[in-house]
Amino acid sequence: MLRRDFMRALVAVGSLPNALFAQQTVNPAPPPPAPVPWTLGLNPKTPVPVTETADGVAEDEARFFTLAQMAAMTRLCEALLPAMAGKPGAVEAGTPGFLDFLIGKSGEARKRIYAGGLDWLNAEARQKYKREFAELDAVQVYAVIRPWLRTWMTDHPATEAHADFVNIAHDDIRTATMNSKAWDDASSAAGRDWVTGGLYWSPIEPDMAGLGATANHLPPHVLAVPKAANSMPSYPR
């Protein structure tokens, strides 16, 4: 018997007489009504449990990118934003997994740019080097990526094929990495605090429509404005 099992058996035997005694009580106290009244529940003295954000503790489970796309995305992240000067790189910051989640939640236009772009990277790598993009060395990655890098102003990324993906992904990879727990931790360790922080507005008296069982009589939420399958000088995010 393992030591912990032995200890459990000892505790069970020790508590048996009390359990028997309890069954012999003539007028047991009635169980408390359920649920417990709120006045007896949370109050200002209730300790607030300490929790951690999952980012930095757990890993994403890829749901959107295929295995080949995720491998290309990981290599792209590694190349575009490697670990430097004490700061984690995009891979260390969990950016490939985060972007899988973000893009998977996004609209069709954004999904198309990413899925198409990652497939294109693999196709280019196979055509030029007869390998998958994930297997290319730094010089080969540079040869594939560099011709498509563009300068651009906010909300106006390149619109030509391949350049759109390369530049949008580069921007997203940098943002996702620099807003990560790993980046923040590295900054804190270097004596800088709250580098990713901002003033976050919670929902302010959110509308009750669509919430809870009483919402049946309320008008349903209407459809959103049309998604922008049009000439907007930006792509929908």
Place this chain on the structure above:
Amino acid sequence: MEKSFDVLIIGSGHAGGMAAKVLTERGARCLMLNAGPVADVARDASRKPAYDLPYRGFKPPGRLEHVFQASEFNANVWVDEEEVPYTFDAANPYNWVRVRLFGGRSLFWSRQSFRLSDYEFKGKSHDGFGEDWPIGLADLAPFYSRVEEIFQVAGAKDGPPQMPDGNFVPVDDVWSESMDRFVKAAKPYGMPVCKQRRAQGRDGLASSVNLLLPDAEKTGKLTSIANAVVREITVDKKTGLPDGCHFVDRLSRREMHVTARVVVLAAGTLESTRLLLNSGLGNSSGMMGHFLMDQVYGPGITCSVPEARNGKATKSLMGGGAIVPRFRNIETKHDGFLRGYALNVTSSTGGLDPRNFAAYGAELEQKLREYHGSAFHMSMMGEVLGRYENQVRIDKQRVDAWGIPVLRIETKYTDNEYKMAKDAIAVSSAVAEAAGFEVLTKNDVPNPPGYSIHEVGTCRMGDDPKKSVLNKWCQSHDHKNLFVVDGARFVSAGWQNPTMTILALSMRASEHLADEMGRSNV
């Protein structure tokens, strides 16, 4: 137990706040309705790291697709596009950027504070396009002065006629060397370069909620209701005059009614027009909803001042901002387009955005270090012409979350705006190069209409009731006790940020209304 008020004010932003201040101080009992809740920064906002948010600070996907300004941090302050939708042709998108919190967009505006000039008020007289306003700068100047005092507008009296000077908190800073080089390089292009003009407000805020509403509340004559979504303005069946409104409580969906002697609309340009169209009021001219305008935003350039690179940026070399007021079609006529644009100019000691470099990895980091502190930006604010066909109407096929029919927006930029944008970028680049700056990035494609959050027009003022919705006092030609005091009444957009003009016009209209109520004319 319904209580009747002298004036019902719908909307609590700059326009509604000014109306409330003026009217209550003149003794009117006012009821203010606002469609959203009161924002309390201590209760509703807190500092958080981006990694602690579900999307690491990215805009939540699918939400606020037409609010380019949104991020995950501020996503909850904008109007939800699903809750209050609007429709448009997918080929001609419109960015309707809205805030329904108490105080409206006055909580978040950019603070740039300019007067319109007679190049705008009398634009038709100058170039033959559109209509003149029924008032001129001389009519509005005294009101501008009082507004500038309330909002503590800082600026220098260095404006040319197209950017009239005002009642400013003086600024006495000198140009940095990079700004000085820009000023000299701009001269041959006929570009006046002036000090920026910004509302400083009080305690870091220049909003209706801290500069206007407290004065109204002090009188004891203002009653305000939050979360009151106005469905329709009601009309007295005997007189045919507006007499109040139906509204629905945003949270409980309780339907309610209030009555008032006068109705003042200040819900924001397009919401005021939507309410009037849904109520079937004030449109005997058929002009309501037409002539939607704003300003072209998005085009601009980013440069680097070479001497400031590699850690050599100093306060004497870099820093400061300027405004280049419209300089096209003032003294000479431009071949490509009517009216003109202004340029916001900024010399920055901060970092440059990585998008300015076609590089990645270690090479990019090296560029960012090298160029840090050397940024010089120019961005365009261009006048959009008022065209009849740029319009809004009610879309009867769609309702919002409270069952209120939504707006359909049909507007697009024309060659005039596109040519103006190209000219702005060509001239900006030429001036930058003449100043010895390296142009890193340029964009001459406008953002979609609406992006500037400067939508104006759709209930324009005018002396002729057949060609306008409101008279020169912002009073309905059709209903003497109905006023519109927000941006809907603009006749032309100008290049200027509209806030000072909205405030001054609201002050002027409200004082006139108080006078007329005193004389029992309303």
